[in-house]
Amino acid sequence: MASLQDIRRRIGSVKNTRKITKALELVAGARLRRAQLRIEEMRPYADRMQELMVGTARAAASFRNLALMQRREVNRVAIVLVTGDRGLAGPFNGQVLRRGFELERQIRGEGHDVAWAVIGRKGASTLRFRRYELSAQWAGFVDRPEYHDAQGVAHRLAELYTSGEVDRVVLVYNRFESALVQRVTVSDLLPIPENVLEAGEDTDLTERERALRGDFIYEPEPEEILQRLLPVYLETEIYRALLESAASFLAAQMTAMRNASKNAEDLVDRLTLAMNRARQAQITQEILEIVAGADALTQ
Numbered sequence: 001m002a003s004l005q006d007i008r009r010r011i012g013s014v015k016n017t018r019k020i021t022k023a024l025e026l027v028a029g030a031r032l033r034r035a036q037l038r039i040e041e042m043r044p045y046a047d048r049m050q051e052l053m054v055g056t057a058r059a060a061a062s063f064r065n066l067a068l069m070q071r072r073e074v075n076r077v078a079i080v081l082v083t084g085d086r087g088l089a090g091p092f093n094g095q096v097l098r099r100g101f102e103l104e105r106q107i108r109g110e111g112h113d114v115a116w117a118v119i120g121r122k123g124a125s126t127l128r129f130r131r132y133e134l135s136a137q138w139a140g141f142v143d144r145p146e147y148h149d150a151q152g153v154a155h156r157l158a159e160l161y162t163s164g165e166v167d168r169v170v171l172v173y174n175r176f177e178s179a180l181v182q183r184v185t186v187s188d189l190l191p192i193p194e195n196v197l198e199a200g201e202d203t204d205l206t207e208r209e210r211a212l213r214g215d216f217i218y219e220p221e222p223e224e225i226l227q228r229l230l231p232v233y234l235e236t237e238i239y240r241a242l243l244e245s246a247a248s249f250l251a252a253q254m255t256a257m258r259n260a261s262k263n264a265e266d267l268v269d270r271l272t273l274a275m276n277r278a279r280q281a282q283i284t285q286e287i288l289e290i291v292a293g294a295d296a297l298t299q
Contacts, residue, residue: 004282007275011268018264024088025257028250031143032179035247039176042243046236050196053229056222066223067162068230069191076113078135078166079103080157080189082173082245083123085142090256092174092182092249093122099184100172115166119153119242135160143246150239157238158231161190173241174248180255182248189237192230 081100083093100123104114117136118124124137136156141149160166169190174182 004275004278007271007278011271011275014264014267014271018261018268021257021260021264025254025261028254028257032247032250032254035243035250036176039240039243039247042240046240049229049233049236053196053226053233056225056229066227066230068158068234069194071191072167074112074167076115076166077107077168077170078115078117078157078160079107080117080153080169080171081119081123081127082171082241083118083120083126083142084245084249085121085139087122088256089249089253090259092252093120093126095184096172096174097123097126099186103170103172103186115160117157117160119245135165142242143249145239145242145246147235147239150235150242153242154231154235154238157190158234166190171238171241173245174252176244176247176251179251182252185241185244187237187241189234192233196233 079100081096083096087093107114115135116127116132118127118134119138120142121139124134124139127134138149138153157169161169168188171187171189173185175185176182
C-alpha cells in the first residue's frame with residue numbers, strides 16, 4: 001500500500017495537471033469562438049464565388065477542356081490529409097488518418113496508385129513512421145490558417161495535377177458542426193467537379209428577377225474568365241477546409257481538456273479518500289501502540 005507521503009505527492013501532481021488542462025480548455029474555448037466567426041465570414045464569399053462561376057459557365061461554349069477540369073484515365077490518386085500540428089485534441093487527428101487509410105485501401109483495391117500530401121505535423125509524422133513517401137507537406141499554420149496558406153497548398157496540388165503526376169486529388173478533413181461534433185469529410189478537389197458549374201436554372205425566380213439578371217457581354221471571353229476563376233475556386237475550397245479543420249481542432253481540444261479536468265477531479269477525490277483512510281489507519285496504529293505500551297507498564 002502506498003505511504004501517506006506518496007499519496008500526498010500524487011494528489012499534488014494531479015492538481016497541477018488539472019490546472020494545465022483547465023487552462024488549455026479555456027484557451028481553446030476562447031479561440032473557438034473566433035474560429036467560428038471566421039467560418040461565418042468566409043461562407044458569403046464562397047457562395048458569391050460559386051454564383052459568379054455558374055453565371056460565367058452558362059455563357060461559355062465549353063468549359064470541360066479547361067486545365068483543372070480535364071478528366072483522364074485515373075492511374076494515381078493523391079490523398080490530402082488535413083491534420084493538426086499538435087496533439088491533446090482527442091480523436092481529431094486519429095479519425096482523419098483512419099479515414100485516409102480506409103480510402104487508400106479502397107483506391108488500391110480499384111487498381112490505382114496512391115500519393116500522399118499532408119497538412120499538419122501529426123499526420124506527416126504518422127505517415128513517415130509507416131514508411132510512406134510524401135509528395136507534399138505543409139505545417140505551421142493549421143491552427144490559424146490564412147488565405148495565402150491555402151494559396152500555397154492549391155498551387156502545389158494544381159501543379160501535381162496539371163503535370164500528370166496525379167490524375168485525381170481527394171481532400172480528407174474534419175468538418176465543424178458543433179463544439180461536440182466534428183465529422184470527417186472526403187471531397188474531390190481535382191478535377192473540379194462539373195456539378196460546380198452545372199447548376200440548374202432558377203425556376204423559382206420571378207419574371208422581374210430574370211429580366212434584371214439579363215445578358216452580359218464578357219470581356220475577355222467566358223472561357224478565359226473561367227480559366228482564371230477555377231484556381232481561385234480551388235484556393236477558396238482549401239481555405240474553407242482549413243478553417244473548418246481549425247475550428248474542429250479547437251472544439252476537440254476543448255472537449256478533451258474538459259474531460260481530462262473532470263477525470264483529474266475524480267482522481268483527486270479518490271486519492272483524498274485513500275489518504276484519509278491511510279491517515280486513519282496510521283492514527284489507529286499509533287493509538288494501539290500507546291495502549292499496548294501502557295498495558296506493558298502496568299503489568
